[in-house]
Amino acid sequence: MSNTYYKSFIETLEKEDKNQAVRFAYEILESNKLSIESLYLDLLAPSLYNFSCKAEDEEICIWKEHLRTSIIRTILEMSYLFILKRLETVQKNHKKIVFLTPAFEYHEIGAIMNTHFFLLNGFDASYIGANTPKSDILQAIRAYQPDYVALSVTNPYNIVITKQTTDEIKRFFPNVGIILGGQAFKEAHNIENLQYDYILQSLEDIQSFGKKVSK
Numbered sequence: 001m002s003n004t005y006y007k008s009f010i011e012t013l014e015k016e017d018k019n020q021a022v023r024f025a026y027e028i029l030e031s032n033k034l035s036i037e038s039l040y041l042d043l044l045a046p047s048l049y050n051f052s053c054k055a056e057d058e059e060i061c062i063w064k065e066h067l068r069t070s071i072i073r074t075i076l077e078m079s080y081l082f083i084l085k086r087l088e089t090v091q092k093n094h095k096k097i098v099f100l101t102p103a104f105e106y107h108e109i110g111a112i113m114n115t116h117f118f119l120l121n122g123f124d125a126s127y128i129g130a131n132t133p134k135s136d137i138l139q140a141i142r143a144y145q146p147d148y149v150a151l152s153v154t155n156p157y158n159i160v161i162t163k164q165t166t167d168e169i170k171r172f173f174p175n176v177g178i179i180l181g182g183q184a185f186k187e188a189h190n191i192e193n194l195q196y197d198y199i200l201q202s203l204e205d206i207q208s209f210g211k212k213v214s215k
Contacts, residue, residue, distance in 0.1 A: 002034060002042035009043050016064070018071045025075045029082045036082055036120070037203060040113050044072050048109060069109060076112050083116055093122040093214040097148040097179070098140055101130045102165045107154035110182055114152065117203055121210035134165050141173050148177040150200075153184040159194075166195040 005028060012021045025043070028034045034042070051068060053061035099115045101108055108130035118125035128140050141149060149169060153162050166178055177197040185191050185199055200206055 002038055005034060006043050006046065010047060013047055013068055013071065016067055016071075018074065021071050022075055022078055026078055029079060036079055036086065036116065039079065040076075040116070041203065044075060044109075045113070048072060072109055073112070076109070076116070079116070083119060086120055090120060091122055091214075092124070093210065094124070095122075095148065095213050096124040096144065096146040097126075097150055098144055098146045099125065099127045099150045099152065100132045100137060100140070101152050101154075102137070102158060103131055103133050103161050105153055105155060105158045105161075106130050107182075108152070110154065111150070111152035114150065114181060114200075114206065117206050118150075118210075121206055122214060123210065134161075134168050137165060138168060138172060141169065141176060146176060148179050148197075150179040150181065153180070153182040156184045156187065156190055159184060159190050163194050170195045 009021070009024060012024055025039060028039060029036065048069065051065055053064060097118055099111045099118075101111055108127075111130070112127050115125045115127040126144065128144075129136075132140075137149070151162060151165065153159070162180075162184075169176060169178055178195065179198045179200055180191065180194065180196045181200050185201070191199065198209065200209055
């Protein structure tokens, strides 16, 4: 079923019609045709992973990608209304987690999606932003006093700043668990020298982790 919706959704995105795309996603959730998880994983995420430009659009490709990302972000914000409804039946585990991307990492869609997934699995989850400097991350930890900090990294060129960030977190907050996720960590050599406690790369990983900390 989601394949049929994906085809229609992509056709809407290729028209760059933000209103229609948001309305399409809203109606899917409102009618319970797809869950939030299916909308995110089967429609939204692939629409970004599979993005490509036609030859005639090569000169404006980066702007078309930014526009698509903006549309997806608006859909995520709209979807929060449906997350609020789900949260009424979600059992809380009283574990606090903050999501972010480190300095120079601007790909934030995955971090926002996973913040929502953690909320739906009982966590007190907050997204604090993309391109977050180390000093701001440390200040956020002091302010929010989370049990976990989750860093999402897409660009492997940002592994160095990620290492510096995780080193600082463990230096000042050794009891805060560090969770890593994102395309950059698909390659094992990118995580060899990083300080971290968990790598979670899928909804199933998040669900298993939620059950583990709830015991």
